[in-house]
Amino acid sequence: MLLSVILLFFQLWGNVEVSSSQIECLTLPDVPHANISEETKRIDYHGGHVIHFTCEPGYNTSGPTIRYVCTSEGWLAVQQESCSPEKCKVAGVPDGVRLNTHVLDNQLRQGQNLRFECINPKDTLRGKAVVECLAGGQWSDPFPTCGAPLGCGTSPSLTDGDTTETLRFHHRHEERVHYRCQNYYTMEGEPYKTCFNGEWIGQIRCLKPCTVDEEAMRSHNIDFRYGSERKIYVRHNDRITFKCTERRQPVGTLGMRFQCVDGEVHLPTCQ
Structure with a gap:
């Protein structure tokens, strides 16, 4: 213990490195969020050797550099410092x-x-x-x-839709622009966007219709239960009822009535 005190005294006050082959520190101290300084890194460490740690990016210490000295009791912290997240x-x-x-x-x-x-x-x-x-x-x-509130530029475009008014290059704060979807498309959300302090706000989507034609039905051995059309367009959320063609039986237990969901509809199969 006396040797440890002597080594620490020289390091702190005399800035003198003292080495002793009889003292060896085999493992480095664990300092969370810190790495040993390259200037103090060695292959092995003996009594009196001092190592410095620097904090990882995003961390710092509130006091001096983190330092440890090798003593007969192991690594001894010169200052009780740690790395804390930067504020x-x-x-x-x-x-x-x-x-x-x-x-x-x-x-x-x-x-x-x-x-x-x-x-x-x-x-x-x-x-x-x-x-x-x-x-x-x-x-x-x-x-x-x-x-003061900012105005907006040209209203944003809408996929599969358009505005109901003439295109303008400037809009006032809180001014609305109304939209409509293309034929057979279904609007999701409010039918307008609003200029609010320089930004356009409002969520609108035009959901796709489903298309079912004769070729698709022939490949599944099905036909429309109602009507004699060879091709139809069905809006989002609408349902279509099918039937098997003559002398065919449905495959599976899902039935023959299916819903259009944003351009996709499951077709039953008959055999």
Whole structure:
């Protein structure tokens, strides 16, 4: 124990490396989220050898470098330091924006959120109202700004659909543009998109109809139960009833009535 104290004293106060072949540290200390510094890495370690650890990206220490010295008692920490996740600094909040979150020491830990609002109730928040502290002290999004609501450019296109009005290159905040789907297509969602502070919001889909023709039915030995058409279009969610052709019997137990689901319909088989 006396030798350990002497070695540590020289290392801390005299900055002198003391080696002793009678003392050997066979395994490195386990420092979570840290790696040994290349400058202090050796093939083997004897009494008085000092090693330094540096934190992995996204982690840091609150004090001096993490150091260990090899003693007769094994590795002894020179400072009781550890690597902790970097915190996100709360700085540079734009003018006109108010924090709606209590923040201690102007920093948050990973996983915590910042909430923002506009000081002037007539202004609109531009950007995310909530940002999250990520690993490495990074924010999930830039801090938002506040100002008069922004307009939008040309309304977005709709697959298998179109707008019901003339194309325009500018729209005001909260202005709506109405859409319609192509013939036989079924609209899912509200029939419009709204300009909101520079972004178009609103979810619309045009769901495909199903097509069943004579060739497809012939390959399955089936026909339409009702009507004499050789080809039909069926809207999404509508059902079709089939029958086997003469002297044929259905295969399986699923029946002969099937639903159209976004352009796909299961055809029964007869033999």
